[in-house]
Amino acid sequence: MSERKTAVDDAGSGLAVMLLHGYPFDRAMWRAQVAFLSTNGFRAIAADLRGLGETKATGPVSTMDEMARDVAALMDELEIDRAVICGLSMGGYVALEFVHLFHTRVSGLVLAGTRAPADNEQEKLVREQQAQRILAEGLNGIAEATLPKLLAPKTLAEKPDVVVQVRQMILRSDPNGAAAAQRGMAVRRDYSSDLAHIASPALIIVGREDPIRPVADAEFMHRMIANSRLEIIEDAAHMTNMEQPEVFNRSLLRFLEKLL
Ligand code: MLT
16 A cells, blocks of 8 residues: 555656546556556556545545545655646546646646536436445445446457456445545536637547447547547447557557657
């Protein structure tokens, strides 16, 4: 366990890339990117967002605002002034909040499997039900119910190691922390009107078969962010970076090299 408030993997040197995981995952989901980026001239920092992995929650709701401020505090501790902020799904909400709060600290933005609009009332209700279910029963049920949405059929059939890694990540999440993150997502802002103000270069990534945050969500962000590029990854659903790490890494590297 790191002595920092936020647990991290920090490898390599050069332009820093902050890797922000989704829900209910932890920094282990970025293992392939940390290895790849740190051997290709970049500093890769994968952080456990509050309440997940080894970073503790501080209350019953972990907001995207608090998580974004945690990332800024972590960058201060690591003496990183500006970084590329890369988030998947919930990590993407945190990245959008971060660029809103600290745009001068962003040299590039990577938004994977995420979306700009806030939840509607029905979605908020489902999140609250899920938070209560997690607190009562743990994460077992969530893991089994969500795996077929998180991973494409080809991944489920042909990449048993990825299936095991994703399942284990979900199962080791702390129920209190996961419920707090779920409630934090329910109260997140609508980022849609922020998009036109994003000046930093952006890479938007989506899995062709993602039922959770489908291609249309990514196309919307691509239309609204002026300096953005859209990458649609085939044979992947929600966990693009784990399902198709070579394609994801190639696309990331192409984007990062243009920022140097
Ligand atoms: C995630 O993967 O982070 C979640 O699916 C995001 C969400 O529930 O909106």
